[in-house]
Amino acid sequence: MRLDKTLANSGYGTRTEVKSLISKGQVHVNGVMIKDPGFHVKDEDTITIGGNSTSIKDKFYLLLDKPDGVLTAMEDKRLPHVGELLPSNLKNKKISPVGRLDFHTTGLLILTNDGELSHRLTSPNYGISKTYEVTYEGDLLTDKEALEASSGMVLLDKEPHIKLRPSTVVFDNGTNTARITLSEGKTHEVRRIFAQWNRPVITLRRVSLGPISLEEKPQEMLRELTDDEVKSLKEITGLV
Numbered sequence: 001m002r003l004d005k006t007l008a009n010s011g012y013g014t015r016t017e018v019k020s021l022i023s024k025g026q027v028h029v030n031g032v033m034i035k036d037p038g039f040h041v042k043d044e045d046t047i048t049i050g051g052n053s054t055s056i057k058d059k060f061y062l063l064l065d066k067p068d069g070v071l072t073a074m075e076d077k078r079l080p081h082v083g084e085l086l087p088s089n090l091k092n093k094k095i096s097p098v099g100r101l102d103f104h105t106t107g108l109l110i111l112t113n114d115g116e117l118s119h120r121l122t123s124p125n126y127g128i129s130k131t132y133e134v135t136y137e138g139d140l141l142t143d144k145e146a147l148e149a150s151s152g153m154v155l156l157d158k159e160p161h162i163k164l165r166p167s168t169v170v171f172d173n174g175t176n177t178a179r180i181t182l183s184e185g186k187t188h189e190v191r192r193i194f195a196q197w198n199r200p201v202i203t204l205r206r207v208s209l210g211p212i213s214l215e216e217k218p219q220e221m222l223r224e225l226t227d228d229e230v231k232s233l234k235e236i237t238g239l240v
């Protein structure tokens with residue numbers, strides 16, 4: 001990839017800004033000063049900028065704790081959307097959400113410009129598990145509902161009826177809180193399951209996706225996934 005594009009993609013400024021850095025002689029590739037912005041760099045090259053070495057980075061993996069009342073979209077003319085939550089240096093990197101959370105669902109949303117990983121995390125073929133914390137109205141859940149979920153229930157709210165994959169429901173005895181783990185992502189799946197049980201969802205929060213959990217450490221609203229977290233996602237989707 002071109003040197004100027006690589007540096008711009010890695011957050012060192014706009015194409016014009018990085019061209020200026022290059023022409024001022026501040027950029028070295030494998031120890032050699034390079035003044036040609038079109039110079040071709042390879043993944044294994046070591047680039048130093050003003051004496052600091054950097055790795056070539058064009059893939060970004062972010063973890064957002066999505067707030068309530070935010071659309072899972074990079075752009076929208078009317079409503080608050082996740083695109084607005086990205087810092088400006090990440091805005092032109094073709095980053096998009098992996099899957100979708102409803103406007104009023106909060107919690108774990110991964111954003112990336114790694115299209116293959118995104119595809120695999122959302123494709124039913126890979127069956128990546130997603131756990132949601134639910135509060136609901138109505139009578140407390142019983143073993144009957146948990147059993148129905150675990151045997152793969154049929155959603156009756158629309159034609160044709162949909163047979164869901166088995167899911168796991170764990171409820172807190174004595175409270176109107178439950179956790180449900182799904183291995184697919186049908187539209188509004190959790191809300192529809194609970195509606196069918198006459199327990200309308202009050203709040204819905206995704207707390208984990210595969211090996212990534214919001215609960216392991218205090219969570220900023222938006223952070224980059226660590227290298228280990230990215231590796232764990234690639235492992236469960238067969239990319240490494």
Ligand code: URA
Nearest residue numbers: 102105188189190191
């Ligand atoms: N299921 C839902 O009903 N809504 C979400 O946002 C995610 C899963």
